[in-house]
Amino acid sequence: MSTPHDTQEPERDGAQVSTGTMREADQGESAAIPELVIISGMSGAGRSTAAKCLEDLGWFVVDNIPPELIPPMVELGARSQGNVAKIAVVVDVRGRRFFANLKESLATLDAQNVKRRIVFLESSDEALVRRFESVRRPHPLQGDGRIVDGIAAERDLLRELRGDADLVIDTSSLNVHELRAKLDAQFAGEEVPELRATVMSFGFKYGLPVDADMVIDCRFIPNPHWVPELRPFTGLNEEVSNYVFDQPGTQEFLDGYTELLRLVAAGYRREGKRYVTIAVGCTGGKHRSVAMSEKLARRLTSDGVETVVVHRDMGRE
Numbered sequence: 001m002s003t004p005h006d007t008q009e010p011e012r013d014g015a016q017v018s019t020g021t022m023r024e025a026d027q028g029e030s031a032a033i034p035e036l037v038i039i040s041g042m043s044g045a046g047r048s049t050a051a052k053c054l055e056d057l058g059w060f061v062v063d064n065i066p067p068e069l070i071p072p073m074v075e076l077g078a079r080s081q082g083n084v085a086k087i088a089v090v091v092d093v094r095g096r097r098f099f100a101n102l103k104e105s106l107a108t109l110d111a112q113n114v115k116r117r118i119v120f121l122e123s124s125d126e127a128l129v130r131r132f133e134s135v136r137r138p139h140p141l142q143g144d145g146r147i148v149d150g151i152a153a154e155r156d157l158l159r160e161l162r163g164d165a166d167l168v169i170d171t172s173s174l175n176v177h178e179l180r181a182k183l184d185a186q187f188a189g190e191e192v193p194e195l196r197a198t199v200m201s202f203g204f205k206y207g208l209p210v211d212a213d214m215v216i217d218c219r220f221i222p223n224p225h226w227v228p229e230l231r232p233f234t235g236l237n238e239e240v241s242n243y244v245f246d247q248p249g250t251q252e253f254l255d256g257y258t259e260l261l262r263l264v265a266a267g268y269r270r271e272g273k274r275y276v277t278i279a280v281g282c283t284g285g286k287h288r289s290v291a292m293s294e295k296l297a298r299r300l301t302s303d304g305v306e307t308v309v310v311h312r313d314m315g316r317e
Helices: 047-056 067-078 093-111 125-135 147-164 176-187 238-245 250-271 288-302
Strands: 035-041 060-063 086-090 116-122 167-170 196-203 214-217 275-282 306-311
Touching (some): 035 047, 093 116, 093 147, 116 147, 167 176, 214 250, 214 288, 250 288, 275 288
Parallel strands (some): 060 086, 116 167, 196 275
């Protein structure tokens, strides 16, 4: 397994255009407006890895583009007679003053009915400091201060964009292969489903997942940890799952939350949100949250939501 900094090496300055398949724009207009993905997030959190992954999936990728050039690029793609159907651009604070124009560019794209998505790469301060120190490079915003000062300044600049993101991925504990697998799961399919969900079990004692859209707390259920014959097993074990769902209120909780998620999913679809991460927590992330995540994922799948299950903390104890 790669070391943490192998996943997300801090990016270098300067615009870099991928060796994609974009050709000279034709004189005639094409009716097909390219699909657009905007990749952004914290420096060192994996933007370059995300860009390379999408390039491998056939997207035309441009790194560190000034935001005001995004609408003209989409227009050129629309004139390419279908040769450029998918465009991904990396936009971040390396653009300095250009980054301030991003909001205006997004409004222009919306007015042109461009189908766009924002992917935001997140990571903890500790992981980012470790990655920058390992490559002995300064943070692009630290100036004469420390790496943590640059990280804090960047978080402040990106706060609004993070809130508008369609997909947030926390790369703090991911290596490069795991990050690529997450992106492949979201973008590799021939057809894009209406809604994709990640159901993630976790342990509260290890901290909340920062990329969670919704958090479910299962600590009201009696803990199988205190049953000696169940303690060595996980929520994937049938005996543990049966114990969890035999407890008063557990099945009713699952039924009620399933109904709530149906309402939320319908709202997400109406608003055009395609990705949702549902974090299911218990104390250690081994028994109750794992069993609940598996059951909840099956309910979502049966409702037509493409669902991936991740057990973040299983095996950490």
